[in-house]
Amino acid sequence: xxxxxxxxxxxxxxxxxxxxxxxxxxxxxxxxxxxxxxxxxxxxxxxxxxxxxxxxxxxxxxxxxxxxxxxxxxxxxxxxxxxxxxxxxxxxxxxxxxxxxxxxxxxxxxxxxxxxxxxxxxxxxxxxxxxxxxxxxxxxxxxxxxxxxxxxxxxxxxxxxxxxxxxxxxxxxxxxxxxxxxxxxxxxxxxxxxxxxxxxxxxxxxxxxxxxxxxxxxxxxxxxxxxxxxxxxxxxxxxxxxxxxxxxxxxxxxxxxxxxxxxxxxxxxxxxxxxxxxxxxxxxxxxxxxxxxxxxxxxxxxxxxxxxxxxxxxxxxxxxxxxxxxxxxxxxxxxxxxxxxxxxxxxxxxxxxxxxxxxxxxxxxxxxxxxxxxxxxxxxxxxxx
Numbered sequence: 001x002x003x004x005x006x007x008x009x010x011x012x013x014x015x016x017x018x019x020x021x022x023x024x025x026x027x028x029x030x031x032x033x034x035x036x037x038x039x040x041x042x043x044x045x046x047x048x049x050x051x052x053x054x055x056x057x058x059x060x061x062x063x064x065x066x067x068x069x070x071x072x073x074x075x076x077x078x079x080x081x082x083x084x085x086x087x088x089x090x091x092x093x094x095x096x097x098x099x100x101x102x103x104x105x106x107x108x109x110x111x112x113x114x115x116x117x118x119x120x121x122x123x124x125x126x127x128x129x130x131x132x133x134x135x136x137x138x139x140x141x142x143x144x145x146x147x148x149x150x151x152x153x154x155x156x157x158x159x160x161x162x163x164x165x166x167x168x169x170x171x172x173x174x175x176x177x178x179x180x181x182x183x184x185x186x187x188x189x190x191x192x193x194x195x196x197x198x199x200x201x202x203x204x205x206x207x208x209x210x211x212x213x214x215x216x217x218x219x220x221x222x223x224x225x226x227x228x229x230x231x232x233x234x235x236x237x238x239x240x241x242x243x244x245x246x247x248x249x250x251x252x253x254x255x256x257x258x259x260x261x262x263x264x265x266x267x268x269x270x271x272x273x274x275x276x277x278x279x280x281x282x283x284x285x286x287x288x289x290x291x292x293x294x295x296x297x298x299x300x301x302x303x304x305x306x307x308x309x310x311x312x313x314x315x316x317x318x319x320x321x322x323x324x325x326x327x328x329x330x331x332x333x334x335x336x337x338x339x340x341x342x343x344x345x346x347x348x349x350x351x352x353x354x355x356x357x358x359x360x361x362x363x364x365x366x367x368x369x370x371x372x373x374x375x376x377x378x379x380x381x382x383x384x385x
Contacts, residue, residue, distance in 0.1 A: 006040035009033055014044060034082035036141075036195045036204070041084055043077040081139035085195060085204035093117050093209035109198075109205060111135075116192045116207035123174045127192045127207055130167040135199035137162040143195075144172060147188035149215060151176040161196075181221030182275035187211050222306065222370060225380030226278040227262040229254060230302025231294045231358075236260075238328070238355055241303060245330035247349040251305065258290040262305070277368040278304045280356075301327060304369050305353040307381040315374040316342040320356060327357040341374065 010032045019027040035041045049071055089109035093100070096117050106112055111133025119126050125144065131137055140159040146152070152175045162168055187210050194205045232238075236254075244252055254260040263282060265273060273279045280302050282288065294300050318340050320326050329336040330353040331344050342352070356369060372378075 002040045003042045006035070006038035006042045007044070009038045010042075010044045016046075030076065032076075035078040035084045036082060036202070039084060041078055043075045046074040046076060048072040048074065080200065080202070081197065083202045085202045087201065088204045088206070090206040090208070091115065093207075096209045096211050106205070109203060111198070112205060114194075114205055114207045116190065116209045118174065118188070118190050118209055118211060119171075120211075122171075124171045125174060125190055125192065126169065126171050128167065128169045129162060129194070129205075129207075131162045131164055133198065134164050136164050137196045137198055140194060140196040142170070143191075143193040145191040145193070146174065147183075147190065149177050149183040149188065150174055151178050159194075177215075180275070181224060184215050185275070186214055188215060221275040222372070222380060223265065223273055223275045223277060223279070225308065226304050226306045227251065227264050228278060228280055228302060228304050229260055229262050230280060230356075231291055231300040232259055232302070234299060234301065236301070238301070238303070241328075241353050241355065242330050242333065242335055245305070245351055245353045246333035247307070247351045249333070249351070258284070258287040263287070274368060276372075277370045278306075279368050299358055301355055301357050303353055303355050305351065306371060307349065307351050308378045309349050309381075310345055310347050310373070310378050312347045314345060316345050316352070317372050317374050318342055318354065319370040319372075320354075321368045324356050324358045326354055328355045329353070330355075342371075345373075 014030065014032040017029040017031075019029060030046075032044055087108050089106040089112065091104075091106055091114050093116055098117055098119070100115055103113060106114065111131065113128075113130040113132065115128045117126055118124075125146070127142075138161040140161055142155075142157045142159055144155040144157065146154070155172070157172075159170065189210045190208065192207045194207070196203060196205075232254075238254070240252075240254065243249060251262055253262055263284075265279070265281065266283070269281060269283055273281060316331075318326060318329070326338040329338055329342060331342060332346065332350055332352075334344060336342055336344060345352075352371060354369060354371070
């Protein structure tokens with residue numbers, strides 16, 4: 001199956017460009033993925049119609065050919081510099097230390113020492129490689145894989161060879177960071193993959209590092225700005241929400257029980273959730289015990305609140321999970337009409353509270369709510385854990 005996949009990938013991404021004719025000679029530029037990319041040394045087969053060829057000359061790859069029924073069959077094999085590795089080693093930097101605590105040999109590649117870390121001060125990925133063996137490293141290629149937050153996430157770089165007994169350090173800029181909050185979730189993970197020949201043997205080294213914590217987003221997303229409580233019964237009085245929906249009011253709990261206390265998604269929980277929505281979801285045991293009866297109740301309610309600022313007054317757009325509906329909306333101390341378009345948000349600080357009611361027969365499962373400006377942008381006050 002690996003051979004089939006390797007051939008299919010070469011076929012799919014192969015590009016053949018005919019060059020200007022020179023007498024009886026024809027030249028073609030053929031571009032295709034190398035064996036180290038597709039995972040097998042399977043050659044690519046080309047068929048040329050016409051008279052039998054007198055001679056075939058190839059650079060960068062080996063090209064065997066033979067004639068068959070008036071056609072010329074070319075098998076474009078991969079060169080030694082492009083073949084798949086026969087040995088693969090790895091070294092991991094689990095907490096992004098600038099240097100290793102102690103020097104350890106790589107089990108599969110004992111002649112090499114390597115270290116990779118992300119220098120956040122200079123905003124560079126740093127890779128050091130030492131060749132303590134007797135064979136030089138040739139045809140060195142680096143494939144860098146950066147976390148999704150970086151716009152230039154995958155890079156392929158040709159590097160100079162490394163003679164025996166020498167050490168080299170490379171530094172590559174991390175590049176532009178994308179602003180979407182969801183791309184900042186989790187601890188960033190960096191991979192530097194090196195392919196090379198040690199003597200005549202193709203080898204590969206993975207050097208990896210992980211930051212101790214997530215990068216701070218440039219802007220808060222809705223998920224990281226909301227607090228919620230619920231689910232609660234239909235007979236629970238939610239009138240106090242109007243008073244605490246004022247932009248400068250203290251966000252008091254409705255009661256001391258877990259289902260009536262405001263909560264934000266925990267650091268572990270929020271990674272499972274849509275970054276642009278509020279999801280009634282929590283793994284806290286006391287909360288799950290309190291809401292257990294709602295799994296069989298036909299209707300229940302929960303509340304979502306967020307603080308935000310606007311550069312100018314604009315309407316808000318409310319999107320509610322189709323399994324539920326907005327029962328009431330409070331904005332800056334006022335009870336608003338429960339509608340998809342919410343008027344009344346002002347320039348400066350705002351607070352919104354939306355009470356959601358489930359449809360008949362829905363248990364206490366995660367339901368999603370989203371608030372966004374009808375025009376322009378808003379800045380959420382983040383509660384990101």
